[in-house]
Amino acid sequence: MSEPIIEIDGVSKRFVKSLDLAERTARLLGASVRQLTVNAVDGVDLSIRKGEVMGLVGESGCGKSTLGRIVAGLYAPSAGAIRFRGRDVAALKGKDAKEAALKVQMVFQDPMSSLNPRLRVDQIIGEAPRVHGLAGRGEIDAYVEAALQRVGLDPAMRKRYPHQFSGGQRARIGIARALAVQPDFIVCDESVAALDVSIQAQILNLFMDLREELDLTYLFISHDLGVVEHISDRVAIMYLGRVVELGASEEIFASPNHPYTQALLAEIPTFEAKKKTYSVIKGEIPSPIDPPSGCHFHPRCPHAFARCRTERPALKETAPNRYSACHLNDAS
């Protein structure tokens, strides 16, 4: 088993919404305006080994992108630390800090707002490789062309601006940009969500090829369980800011331990040619502004008992290299 390349150590992220002027005034006048705290990520430990694909799944708003951004060095954690190749990135300075920033890249969920609208595509993709000397002055055009071709884009489009592309084409520009700096680690945030299945297959195959060739490591955030199962070696399941289950992809999909994972896997849409009647979620959807006490999943958990309402379950090893955060595992 290879050594970890990224270690996420007790990481939390809180967003505090400060009151704006109108709200402060209202509060002075006696209105009940609260200062909001969103506990987006809440004490996550995760170690990602060199060359593996770690899938990260969980409900919308559970903190996946926030965790991804922390790993990529774009947000500072409110607590805890990120270690890249064994060294705390917050403590890195100068050349080392730059190196870490370059070697850990992120492909953003929202390509439109992460691509500079005033730059042409060849500038967007070519800028960093040029600055960092990955391609010489004379080679940059060919470099950009190859980068575009790899993600299935026509190099003839390289003089266009981001708004002149389709949604899926923009997503691929984001991927090409991240790959162009030759990173060691990539956080892929819903990177194939906007792609049709054929191009999705091409990109997933490309990711796997690069892993073989360059020993790339991925944190692969996706809501698409079919894709995650296909590509991940291990999977981490998040629920409301916490990792609730972790283990080899095959094992988790075959026999999920945590009640949330079980519920999640039961919902995988099957691909059948039949009209379905979808149903509305039962019970209240929990909020990271006001998370439930104890186990965050208890209001929706069919197995919840008294202890679940008061005590946070720790992520414990339930079988070799399988981890789950549920009190039920203590009962036996």
Place this chain on the structure above:
Amino acid sequence: MTALLSIEDLKTHFFTRDGVVKAVDGVSFSLMRGQILGLVGESGSGKSVTGFSLLGLVDPPGRIVDGSIRFDGEDLVKGGEPMLRTLRGKRIAMIFQDPMMTLNPVLRIDTQMIETVLAHENVSRAEALKRARDALVMVGISSPDERMQSYPHQFSGGMRQRVAIAIAMLHKPDLIIADEPTTALDVTIQAQILAEMQKLCAETGTALIWITHDLAIVSGLADRLAVMYAGRVVEEGETARVIERPLHPYTKGLIASVPQGKTRGARLQQISGMPPSLRSLPKGCAFRPRCARADEACLEEPALEEKLHGRKARCFHPWSLDEAADARRQAPSRDGMAETAT
């Protein structure tokens, strides 16, 4: 019953400095009240531009160069901007692929939603606020009261998408064009939104165009399916039948590429070759360079024609039809025997 929407041979081109991009180049389909049409196809095949064209949101250097769009008896291409302005948001709403096209980054969510309600309806601010809040609950936003006071950047990607969906549903429009509305949503929230959409369509007769690449969703949701390739509709028909027995080779390739658990570790099937450049399409059928069934006939341009009852395809050698022929060719050893006997 007359169709609520009927699009006939729509063409929308972009006149760029380095050539004409024929983003939409022959799209036809129609839609009844309460019906759900899935619009699928390769990335860049013109799905979003079709949606923009319906709402008159194509910016120069792009414009509709040909075709008609009839909505509830009116021709939207002829009626132009004055007519569209009265419909947009109120009777026809669009959920954009990028939620930030709906959301204003500098306004709080409550402000944006209240203004949307008040733009077309004469209700009190308090009533508008209540409607906005209910809509957020419908799309599964927790702590709606606190969340409404936030700005778009304080939401997660999926939450922004859900707010945009809530805004489109505010006026219970006659037609919603939903462009990849649930791409970033997990299965539970997705099911919740699909349930609300189904309810809206069934109860108020809203018709829905659901643009997506996710065949699993669309197979469970849409009544009919239109498949686009290189700016054209290449196959159209009832969803279940298209998925079970696709006619067009592109549709067949699309269905074969869906990743599933059992493919873990293996390479995924992908349609060979590159998507064509819209500025220089191959001669004849646009899918020809990637098609295993192509022959000389395909150097001519196929038309979208009815191949089976109620099913259209734009192809000279469609699947399924041939399968039937193949089956006939193989099964009849009896015929063969009959022949030798005579």
